[in-house]
Amino acid sequence: MSDSNILLDLQHARKSFGDNEVLKDISVTVERGEVLAIIGPSGGGKSTLLRCCTLLEKLDGGSLSFGDCVVATDNGSGSVYGGSSVLREARTHFGLVFQNFNLFPHYTVLKNLVDAPVTVQKVPKDKAIAKAYQLLEKMGLEGKQDMVPCELSGGQQQRVAIARALMLDPAVLFFDEPTSALDPELTKGVLKVIRNLAEEHMTMVIVTHEMKFARDVADHVIFMDGGVIVEQGLAVDVIDNPQHERTRAFLLSEE
Amino acid sequence: MDIVVLLNEFGATYLGLDGNLTLTLLLTRMGGGLIVTFQIFIITLIGSLPLGVLIALGRMSKVKPLAWLMRLYISFMRGTPLMLQLMAIYYIPYYVFGIKLNLLNIGPMDIVGLHVEIGWVMTACCIGFILNYAAYFAEIYRGGIQSIARGQYEAAEVLGYSNAQTFMKIVLPQVIKRILPAMGNEVITLVKDTSLAFVLALAEMFTVVKQIVASEVTMIPFILAALFYWLFTIFAEFVLGRIEKKLSYYHD
Numbered sequence: 380m381s382d383s384n385i386l387l388d389l390q391h392a393r394k395s396f397g398d399n400e401v402l403k404d405i406s407v408t409v410e411r412g413e414v415l416a417i418i419g420p421s422g423g424g425k426s427t428l429l430r431c432c433t434l435l436e437k438l439d440g441g442s443l444s445f446g447d448c449v450v451a452t453d454n455g456s457g458s459v460y461g462g463s464s465v466l467r468e469a470r471t472h473f474g475l476v477f478q479n480f481n482l483f484p485h486y487t488v489l490k491n492l493v494d495a496p497v498t499v500q501k502v503p504k505d506k507a508i509a510k511a512y513q514l515l516e517k518m519g520l521e522g523k524q525d526m527v528p529c530e531l532s533g534g535q536q537q538r539v540a541i542a543r544a545l546m547l548d549p550a551v552l553f554f555d556e557p558t559s560a561l562d563p564e565l566t567k568g569v570l571k572v573i574r575n576l577a578e579e580h581m582t583m584v585i586v587t588h589e590m591k592f593a594r595d596v597a598d599h600v601i602f603m604d605g606g607v608i609v610e611q612g613l614a615v616d617v618i619d620n621p622q623h624e625r626t627r628a629f630l631l632s633e634e
Numbered sequence: 635m636d637i638v639v640l641l642n643e644f645g646a647t648y649l650g651l652d653g654n655l656t657l658t659l660l661l662t663r664m665g666g667g668l669i670v671t672f673q674i675f676i677i678t679l680i681g682s683l684p685l686g687v688l689i690a691l692g693r694m695s696k697v698k699p700l701a702w703l704m705r706l707y708i709s710f711m712r713g714t715p716l717m718l719q720l721m722a723i724y725y726i727p728y729y730v731f732g733i734k735l736n737l738l739n740i741g742p743m744d745i746v747g748l749h750v751e752i753g754w755v756m757t758a759c760c761i762g763f764i765l766n767y768a769a770y771f772a773e774i775y776r777g778g779i780q781s782i783a784r785g786q787y788e789a790a791e792v793l794g795y796s797n798a799q800t801f802m803k804i805v806l807p808q809v810i811k812r813i814l815p816a817m818g819n820e821v822i823t824l825v826k827d828t829s830l831a832f833v834l835a836l837a838e839m840f841t842v843v844k845q846i847v848a849s850e851v852t853m854i855p856f857i858l859a860a861l862f863y864w865l866f867t868i869f870a871e872f873v874l875g876r877i878e879k880k881l882s883y884y885h886d
Binding site: 433434467470474477481495498499501543553 | 787794804808811886
C-alpha cells in the first residue's frame with residue numbers, strides 16, 4: 380500500500396504535564412477509510428493523544444503529519460513544529476467532535492455550520508448553505524436550521540457538531556468521547572450517525588467508552604493505559620479476545 | 635392657553651418662581667445644561683467602551699510588562715478620585731508642557747447632531763471620563779472574557795478561525811450578553827457622574843443648576859435636576875433592558 384493512503388501518521392509521541400508523563404512513545408497511523416477506536420481507562424492518555432493530534436496540545440517529542448502535510452518532526456531532542464501557515468494547513472485536514480459539543484451558543488444551527496467555511500475557507504455563502512442543508516438532512520436534523528443550540532437536546536447538539544466538522548471536508552474526523560455527555564437514549568442517535576459515516580468510508584479516530592459500538596464500527600482498536608499502547612489490533616480481536624491482562628480487566632469492568 | 639403662560643403660572647403658584655426666574659426660563663437654562671450632560675455621556679461611552687476592550691486585552695496579555703502596566707493603570711484610575719483626575723487632565727498641558735490652555739480650544743463642531751463650540755474644558759472633561767470609565771469597563775470585560783469556556787476557543791481553533799476572528803465573532807458577542815447587567819450599573823453611574831464636570835465649571839446641568847440656586851435663592855432647580863437625572867437613568871435602564879431582551883434568544 381502506498382504512503383499516500385496514510386492520512387494520519389504519529390510517531391514516537393511523548394507528552395508530559397509537569398512530572399506527569401501522559402504519553403510515552405506512542406505511534407499511530409491511520410489509513411484512508413479506516414475507523415480507529417481508542418479505548419482505555421480515564422487518565423490513560425486517550426484524550427491527550429487526541430488533543431495532540433488535533434493541535435490543541437503540542438508534543439514534547441515525536442513527529443506528526445497529515446498526508447503530505449508535515450506538522451512536526453523530531454530532531455532528536457524534541458518535536459519541532461512547522462510555522463503558523465503549516466499549522467493552518469494542517470487544520471484543514473481534520474475535524475474534531477468534542478465531548479461537550481462546544482457549539483457556538485449565540486449562533487443558529489445554520490450559522491454554526493456555515494460560518495467557518497465562509498469565514499475561514501472563503502466558500503461562497505450560498506454553496507455553504509446548500510451543503511449545510513444536505514448535512515442537516517443526513518444528521519436527521521431537518522427543519523432545525525433556525526434554532527439555537529440551547530433549544531436542542533444533547534444528542535441533537537452533538538449531531539450538529541458532527542455536521543459542523545463535516546462542513547470543512549476533513550480527511551480525518553476525530554471524536555473525543557462523543558457520547559459521554561449524553562443519556563443512553565440520546566447516545567443511540569449519535570452512534571447511528573457515526574455508524575453511517577463509517578459505512579461511507581469516512582476516516583475516523585474515535586475515543587470512546589462504548590465497547591460494543593467500537594467492536595461493530597471500528598476496523599482497529601487501540602487500548603491505552605498509563606500513557607502506553609497496551610494492546611492494538613483488529614477490533615474484534617482486541618475486544619472479543621484480548622491478549623493482555625490489563626485489557627481483559629478493563630473490558631470486564633466496562634461491561 | 636399658551637403652554638409657556640401655563641407653565642409660568644404653575645411655577646408662580648406652586649413653586650414660588652416669579653419675577654426674574656420664570657419656570658420656562660429655568661427649564662430653558664437647565665435644558666442647555668442637559669444637552670452638555672448628554673454630550674459628555676455619549677462621548678464617554680463611545681470612547682471608553684472600545685478602549686476598555688483594549689485595556690482588558692492588555693491586562694490579560696502574555697506580554698508581562700504590558701499586563702503589569704495595564705494593571706497599574708486600572709489600579710490608579712480606580713484608586714484616585716475622578717474629580718481629581720478631571721482637574722489634573724485639565725491643567726496638565728499648562729503645568730507640564732507650558733501650553734496656554736485657551737490655545738487648546740477646538741472650534742465649532744457638530745456632535746450628535748448638535749452644533750457646539752468645543753473648548754478645552756469640554757475636551758479635558760471627556761478625556762478624563764473616557765480614561766476613567768475605560769478602567770472600570772476593562773475589569774468587567776475581563777471577567778466576562780474569562781468566563782467563556784475553553785471549549786469555545788478550542789472549537790474555533792480547530793475550525794481554523796484566527797485569534798482575531800475567534801475574539802470578534804465567537805467570544806465578544808457572548809461576553810456582551812454576560813456583562814450587560816454589570817455594564818448597566820456603570821452606565822447608570824456615569825449619568826450621575828457627569829455632574830462632576832462642575833469642578834471644571836463646564837456648563838453641564840449640575841453646574842448650571844448650582845449657579846441658579848446660588849443667584850436666585852431657590853431650591854427648586856435642585857428638585858428639577860434630581861428629576862432630570864432620574865428620568866435620564868430611567869431612559870438608560872429602558873435601553874439596557876431592550877438590549878438584554880434582544881440577546882435573550884439564547885442561553886448557554
